[in-house]
Amino acid sequence: MRYAMAIDTKKCVGCGDCVVACQTENNVPHGYCRDWIVESVDGTYPSLSLEFRSERCNHCDNSPCVRCCPTGASHIEEGGIVTVTHHKCIGCGACIQSCPYDARYSHPEGYVDKCTFCLHRVQKGQSPACVDVCPTRCLHFGDLDDPNSDVSLAIKDRKWKTLAPEAGTDPQLYFLT
Amino acid sequence: MKTRRDFIKISTAGAGAVALSYKAFGSKGFGLFESNSVDPVSDEDLTPYPTYCEVCFWKCAGWAYVDKSGKIRKVLGNQDDPHCNGRLCPRGTGGVGMVYDNDRLKKPLIRETRKDGSQFFREAEWDEALDLVASKMKEVKEKYGPEAFGLFNHGTPGGQFHHLLKAYGSESNAEPAFANCRGPRSSAFFSTFGAYVGSPENTDIRDTKCLVLIGSHIGENMHNSQVQEMSEAIDNGATIITVDPRFSTAAAHSQHWLPIKPATDIALLLAWIHVLVYEELYDKDFVEKYTFGLEYLKDHVKNFTPEWAYGITTIEPEKIRETARAMAGAAPSVIVHPGRHVVWYGDDTQRERAMAILTALLGAWGKRGGFYFPEGVSVPAFPHPHFPEPEWTWKDWNEGRYPLATMGITTELLKASIPRYNYKHQVKAWLVAGTNLPLSMPDKPLFKEAAAAVEFIAVMDTMPMDITGYADVVLPEATYLERYDVIRSAPNREPNIALRMPAIEPMYDSKPGWWIAKQIGERLGLHDYFNFDDYSEVIDWQLKQLGTSLEEMKKIGVKKFPRKSGPLYMGDNEDFTFNTNSGKIELYSTDFADHGFDAMPKFTKHPEPQQNFYRLIYGRAPMHTFSRTSNNPNLSDLMSENSVWVNPKVADLWGLKKGQEVWLKNQDGHVTSFPVKVRVTERIRWDSVYMVHGFGHKNKKLSRAFGKGASDTEMITNVVVDPIMGGTGMRGNFITFLTEEPAREEKEVKA
Numbered sequence: 001m002r003y004a005m006a007i008d009t010k011k012c013v014g015c016g017d018c019v020v021a022c023q024t025e026n027n028v029p030h031g032y033c034r035d036w037i038v039e040s041v042d043g044t045y046p047s048l049s050l051e052f053r054s055e056r057c058n059h060c061d062n063s064p065c066v067r068c069c070p071t072g073a074s075h076i077e078e079g080g081i082v083t084v085t086h087h088k089c090i091g092c093g094a095c096i097q098s099c100p101y102d103a104r105y106s107h108p109e110g111y112v113d114k115c116t117f118c119l120h121r122v123q124k125g126q127s128p129a130c131v132d133v134c135p136t137r138c139l140h141f142g143d144l145d146d147p148n149s150d151v152s153l154a155i156k157d158r159k160w161k162t163l164a165p166e167a168g169t170d171p172q173l174y175f176l177t
Numbered sequence: 178m179k180t181r182r183d184f185i186k187i188s189t190a191g192a193g194a195v196a197l198s199y200k201a202f203g204s205k206g207f208g209l210f211e212s213n214s215v216d217p218v219s220d221e222d223l224t225p226y227p228t229y230c231e232v233c234f235w236k237c238a239g240w241a242y243v244d245k246s247g248k249i250r251k252v253l254g255n256q257d258d259p260h261c262n263g264r265l266c267p268r269g270t271g272g273v274g275m276v277y278d279n280d281r282l283k284k285p286l287i288r289e290t291r292k293d294g295s296q297f298f299r300e301a302e303w304d305e306a307l308d309l310v311a312s313k314m315k316e317v318k319e320k321y322g323p324e325a326f327g328l329f330n331h332g333t334p335g336g337q338f339h340h341l342l343k344a345y346g347s348e349s350n351a352e353p354a355f356a357n358c359r360g361p362r363s364s365a366f367f368s369t370f371g372a373y374v375g376s377p378e379n380t381d382i383r384d385t386k387c388l389v390l391i392g393s394h395i396g397e398n399m400h401n402s403q404v405q406e407m408s409e410a411i412d413n414g415a416t417i418i419t420v421d422p423r424f425s426t427a428a429a430h431s432q433h434w435l436p437i438k439p440a441t442d443i444a445l446l447l448a449w450i451h452v453l454v455y456e457e458l459y460d461k462d463f464v465e466k467y468t469f470g471l472e473y474l475k476d477h478v479k480n481f482t483p484e485w486a487y488g489i490t491t492i493e494p495e496k497i498r499e500t501a502r503a504m505a506g507a508a509p510s511v512i513v514h515p516g517r518h519v520v521w522y523g524d525d526t527q528r529e530r531a532m533a534i535l536t537a538l539l540g541a542w543g544k545r546g547g548f549y550f551p552e553g554v555s556v557p558a559f560p561h562p563h564f565p566e567p568e569w570t571w572k573d574w575n576e577g578r579y580p581l582a583t584m585g586i587t588t589e590l591l592k593a594s595i596p597r598y599n600y601k602h603q604v605k606a607w608l609v610a611g612t613n614l615p616l617s618m619p620d621k622p623l624f625k626e627a628a629a630a631v632e633f634i635a636v637m638d639t640m641p642m643d644i645t646g647y648a649d650v651v652l653p654e655a656t657y658l659e660r661y662d663v664i665r666s667a668p669n670r671e672p673n674i675a676l677r678m679p680a681i682e683p684m685y686d687s688k689p690g691w692w693i694a695k696q697i698g699e700r701l702g703l704h705d706y707f708n709f710d711d712y713s714e715v716i717d718w719q720l721k722q723l724g725t726s727l728e729e730m731k732k733i734g735v736k737k738f739p740r741k742s743g744p745l746y747m748g749d750n751e752d753f754t755f756n757t758n759s760g761k762i763e764l765y766s767t768d769f770a771d772h773g774f775d776a777m778p779k780f781t782k783h784p785e786p787q788q789n790f791y792r793l794i795y796g797r798a799p800m801h802t803f804s805r806t807s808n809n810p811n812l813s814d815l816m817s818e819n820s821v822w823v824n825p826k827v828a829d830l831w832g833l834k835k836g837q838e839v840w841l842k843n844q845d846g847h848v849t850s851f852p853v854k855v856r857v858t859e860r861i862r863w864d865s866v867y868m869v870h871g872f873g874h875k876n877k878k879l880s881r882a883f884g885k886g887a888s889d890t891e892m893i894t895n896v897v898v899d900p901i902m903g904g905t906g907m908r909g910n911f912i913t914f915l916t917e918e919p920a921r922e923e924k925e926v927k928a
Contacts, residue, residue: 011408013396013426015799016815017267023811024251024273026217030814041424045824045859046436050429120217133253135264135401136408 002061002144003079003117004172005131006154007054011138014039014052018130018139022056025118025129032105034115035130051177054130054139057082057103057115058163058171065095065104073111079143080172081119086111100167117141144172218244226680227255227734229665231332231657232268232275233802234354234376235401236665237261238735239269241658241680249273249658249680257735259402259669260377266399267800271811275639275656276684278810280880282641282653283685298651303688303696306650310608311700313633313649314345317606323347324567327590327604327631331612333662333677334637334654334690338610341694344561344706348570349593349604351585353617356903362515364581364902365529368768370542371756375551375668380512382406385546387416387507389500391442391532393516396426399799400517416507418500420445423794423822423867424860433500439792439865440522440783440908441490446531447780448486449501451478453538456498458505460540467753468537470765470776477777489780508539510546518796523897523906526581527778530766534778537762543747551668552742557722559715561706569602576601579903580772586903587618588896591627606633610690613642616804616871619893619907637693640808641878653687655679660689661712664719670745672738674723676716676730691715774901783897783909785864790844790911791827792865795889804871807882818886820856822867828857831914840915843892848919850875853887866912 014037022034035056042049059082066074066082073088074095084095084104089111096104096112107113118128122141126132127150131139142149151174160174225240230252238258242251252272256263265272285306286298317326323346330339330352339350355363359376366374374380382388383406395407407427410417417431420442428434437445453459454475464471483494504511513532519525541547571585574593579586592598594607618624628634628647636648645651654660658680665675683689695707709715717727725736747753754760758767770776786792800806800815807813821841823833833839838852851873861867872886897906 010430011411013404013430013799015267015396015399015404017265017270017799019815020267020270020800020811021251023814024270030810033814041859043859045424045862046434048424048429048434048859050424050426050860052426118217120219133264133270135261135266135399135404137264137405138408 001079002172003059003081003122003142004144004151004174005056005117005128006140006151006160006174006176008136008138008140008154008176009051009053010176011136012052012054013136015135017133017135018054021129021133022115025121026116028113029108032107032113034113053175054134055101055103055163056130056173058101058169058173059115059117060172061170063169064098064100068094068098070094077119079122081117081122082114083116083119084112084114086113100164100169101171218250223250226678227675227731228252228658228677228680229260229675230265230269230272232272232806233399234332235260236667236675237265237269237401238665238675239265240734241273243680247681249276252658255675255734257733257737258675259671259673260667261401262405264401264405266401266404267815268399268802268806268812269401271800271806271809271815272658274809274811276658276681278640278808280641280808280878281639281656281685282645282651282687285653285686286645286648286651288649303686306652307693307696307700309650310635310652311697313606313635314697314701317633318346321603321605322568323565324349324569325603325605327351327594327607329353329587329590329607329609329612329614331610331617333657334611336663337690337694338608338637340706341698341703342608343564344698344703345701346565346567348567349585349590351571351587351590353587353612353614355584356582356586356588357520357618357905357907358518360582360584360902361519361525361899361904362517362529363583365526366515366533367583368581368757368766369530369533369537369763374515374548377402377667377669378515378517379548379551379668380514381510381544381546381549382512383409384510385410385415385507385512386510387418387504387512389418389420389504389511389513390427390431391420391446391514391516392519392521393514394421394425394427394796395514396430397799398517398797416503418503422862422865423796433496433503435492435496435500436862438489438491439794439862441780443524443528443531443778444481444486444489444780445492445497446528446535447478447481447778448483448490448497449504449535450474450531450538451481452483452498452501453505453535454478456502458502459538460508462750463509463540464538466750467755467762469759469761469763469767473765474534474777481780504535504539507546509541509544511539511541512536512547513539513541520899520904521906521908522783523899523904523909524778524781525899525904525906526901527775530769531778534764537764542762543753545746549670549745550742550747551670552672552740553668554666554672554674554723554738556664556666556674556719559709559718561708573602574600575903579899579901581768582902588620588623588898588905589903591618591623594627595623595630604631606631607635609634609636609644609648611638613638613644613804615643615647616874616888616890619890619896619905621891622894637690639687640805641876642804643874643876646876652693653685654693655683655687655689659683659687661691661716662689664716672740673735674730674738675735676727678713678731769901772901786911787844790913792908793843793889793892793910793912794861794865794867794908795870796867798869801869801871804874807871807874807885808879810881813881813885816869817881818854819869819872820854820886822856822858822861824861824863825857825859826863828855831916833857833914833916837916840918841887841892841912842915842919843894844911845894847891847894848915848921849873849887849891851884851887852918
């Protein structure tokens with residue numbers, strides 16, 4: 001089993017609903033977030049292109065955050081989901097520095113927090129909160145080992161890219177272009 | 178090609194997360210959820226209560242999930258609701274922030290004057306506040322007649338007060354939603370098709386093959402089901418054509434972006450009509466059977482060639498032809514979207530007419546993928562005596578002007594409140610419910626003069642919006658998640674209703690709008706119009722007339738009914754009579770001609786910016802609604818202030834740097850109260866600037882929104898009024914940059 005997410009940049013409007021839904025679902029304090037929107041503009045007026053990306057932890061197959069964690073708080077759960085056991089985390093911040101995607105933050109209560117792909121929902125057969133709320137349905141989640149999963153079908157016939165492939169982390173967010 | 182790259186993170190964390198996080202925590206030091214854990218709560222441990230959203234007018238139905246301690250944890254969409262299909266937009270998802278905003282109005286407030294003349298608000302009990310409002314209403318009735326009590330309203334809370342005012346004997350009401358927003362399209366589409374486009378609009382985006390957006394930015398306006406359907410249309414390979422001087426989100430998702438010179442849209446529309454008519458691309462059967470005036474139209478647009486339009490719009494003739502042919506190729510599954518906030522240049526009803534004419538030529542009215550025939554549920558009124566007949570109403574302020582206005586015009590209500598305008602029918606006191614007038618209306622000097630002239634102002638709101646600073650009495654309303662409200666019934670593909678019930682008890686000393694209206698009504702001896710103890714009785718009675726009940730609706734939230742009015746679309750060659758003078762779709766408007774207006778749209782040249790000035794264009798951000806959400810803790814977290822978008826060429830000329838704070842000054846010398854940060858971006862033309870509306874709040878009680886960004890409304894002092902229906906054209910304002918704070922002559926002192 002290998003959980004992954006595909007983000008359709010041809011449909012995303014950058015509304016930030018994924019960010020708010022994550023905050024309310026996961027009790028993320030105001031001023032912090034586990035997912036965010038990147039807007040990137042190319043060209044000069046009027047020859048322009050614009051891409052919105054809903055970004056979060058890439059749940060990398062080769063995850064530097066897990067390797068560098070001195071206490072084992074950062075670890076890999078079922079289906080390759082990278083999570084942090086809060087009570088084991090000493091808040092040293094090494095994982096934050098090691099992440100090429102800037103996907104982790106220091107929670108005010110002293111530990112490091114990040115996207116869990118809503119593991120608590122996924123374990124019950126639900127999708128992550130961001131996927132379920134997205135008005136444009138541009139987020140696709142599922143098991144890459146299942147050829148009929150939403151994410152497998154989404155990337156099957158489309159061009160996609162990953163972010164910072166040069167970091168060698170084998171990221172599991174696929175941006176459909 | 179030279180490339181330039183903007184890189185902006187909309188959310189607060191991410192790059193530089195550490196620095197931002199510390200700052201955010203240190204400066205706020207509070208959390209909405211104060212539990213010691215971020216462990217999410219399982220849905221099974223939460224109780225859902227049905228509601229429909231009040232963060233914007235789309236009114237999506239959803240469920241508020243309440244935990245065992247009585248806190249609302251999240252709001253999710255109702256799967257059966259056609260407004261949202263189970264998916265709320267960011268504002269709906271963040272609606273919980275309206276409830277837990279610490280800055281909410283908590284107690285009734287009464288204005289007091291000290292011996293030295295300075296003024297302040299004193300907290301009061303409900304009885305005292307309600308007695309005061311009722312006594313002022315009695316006083317106005319005795320001195321001037323009930324008609325002299327005016328109402329500014331918006332949304333469901335406004336509806337409760339509208340009922341109160343009608344029972345009291347006044348129909349002197351106006352809402353910004355008409356003359357300051359969508360009024361022109363109502364008048365234009367009604368004159369053409371004998372029908373309104375409604376809300377939600379009857380645009381069949383889901384099944385369209387071609388969607389044309391003219392200054393309508395779906396995706397930045399989160400009109401939920403439309404955003405969802407545009408996404409479906411993208412999946413289905415529909416052609417999207419976006420006309421906008423700004424590279425909007427919709428433009429970025431379009432096959433054709435026409436970066437039009439602002440204020441020239443009618444020229445483009447006329448050229449499109451010219452191409453359809455003279456290349457004989459229009460739907461001949463449809464036009465012959467259902468429309469009136471093709472010969473007049475043909476003659477009218479003869480000279481409006483794409484070459485003619487090129488010199489006005491800067492859109493190349495071939496592009497105009499190509500896009501016109503794309504529409505014709507997709508017809509009748511094509512939507513020339515009427516837009517929503519369409520009061521731009523004062524000839525807006527005519528621009529909307531041009532869009533309606535295009536729709537008719539393409540045969541898209543009543544067709545799949547064009548405009549469907551909506552149907553709503555008629556909710557019976559809870560029994561009450563007939564309303565008294567006012568001696569005059571909002572129509573009488575107009576004194577013959579704006580003959581096609583179908584609702585009260587807000588600026589006319591202001592003028593009727595100012596004695597120097599010498600209106601025959603004058604307004605002496607206001608109720609304001611659910612609308613923040615200083616930010617929702619143009620021409621602030623006019624508003625301030627009117628507010629100073631009236632004898633009494635009562636404001637009902639959930640938040641200390643800027644309008645509350647002008648009130649004599651402030652009535653703190655419970656938020657939509659804490660109250661019963663009118664049954665939602667909006668025409669759609671399937672007739673449907675939605676229930677709003679309280680998920681939690683009202684916090685602080687706030688009260689539901691229905692309760693406040695009833696309490697005032699009782700004090701005025703109007704009990705028979707409020708013959709219930711709790712609004713749930715009204716809803717239950719109404720639901721029973723519809724064959725359901727409050728009990729059932731509490732379980733389902735949304736109920737759909739079978740259509741009675743016939744199919745969603747017109748049959749091929751079906752006989753059909755339109756509700757117009759001619760019984761046909763009017764390419765030539767007899768209604769306009771009868772009232773002395775142009776029966777077919779003409780292009781009029783509008784003023785251009787002077788040297789060193791730029792046209793002010795304003796619009797929406799997807800996470801905010803008007804000025805209503807700027808202080809919402811969840812939504813201000815996503816976007817806490819607006820910026821002024823400046824083309825890099827202009828920025829170079831002025832030496833403006835990304836993030837630099839500037840003050841804006843308009844053509845009439847007005848300067849923004851607060852500075853605004855510069856966003857240097859290729860996404861805006863060099864002759865214009867762009868701002869998101871709804872920022873620059875001046876009330877310090879809004880701890881998150883006060884002084885954040887600048888108010889576009891402050892820059893809109895030139896208003897060009899549409900003679901047809903009284904719309905307030907707001908895009909004829911121009912700004913320049915001040916890099917240092919100007920010395921101000923006037924300091925505003927607030928209670």
